[in-house]
Amino acid sequence: MARLRELxxxxxVDVASAASLKTQLSRWENGTVPDEPYRTLLAxxxxxxxxxxxxxxxxxxxxxxxxxxxxxEIRDELRTLxxxxxxxxxxxxxxxxxx
Numbered sequence: 715m716a717r718l719r720e721l722x723x724x725x726x727v728d729v730a731s732a733a734s735l736k737t738q739l740s741r742w743e744n745g746t747v748p749d750e751p752y753r754t755l756l757a758x759x760x761x762x763x764x765x766x767x768x769x770x771x772x773x774x775x776x777x778x779x780x781x782x783x784x785x786x787e788i789r790d791e792l793r794t795l796x797x798x799x800x801x802x803x804x805x806x807x808x809x810x811x812x813x
Contacts (some may be wrong), residue, residue, distance in 0.1 A: 715739060718755055727751045747771060 715735055722729040729751070730738060742748050747769060748756060757764055764771055 718752075718759055721755050721758055722751070725751075725755075727755065729755070 715732065719729060719732070719735070721727075729735060738748070738752070742752075742756075747753075753764055753769060753771065756767060756769070760767060
């Protein structure tokens with residue numbers, strides 16, 4: 715929990731108090747999907763994709779029935795944008811000076 719708070723502070727992200735965060739952590743361990751920014755912080759903390767952490771953020775409509783064509787296009791565009799942002803973040807991490 716301390717490392718999660720450190721990551722949040724480093725990224726200037728507001729998170730809950732320590733007591734509230736402890737309660738949320740318990741909920742996440744019991745299957746509640748974390749909201750943003752916690753999903754991003756957890757992925758960063760464990761250096762894993764959300765799916766690897768067992769966090770399924772697939773929208774309910776993708777799981778329950780076929781998506782209309784326009785929504786499929788929007789979903790695919792968002793995935794592409796997310797990949798580009800992830801690649802850009804990785805490039806920045808790789809080019810950061812080592813201390």
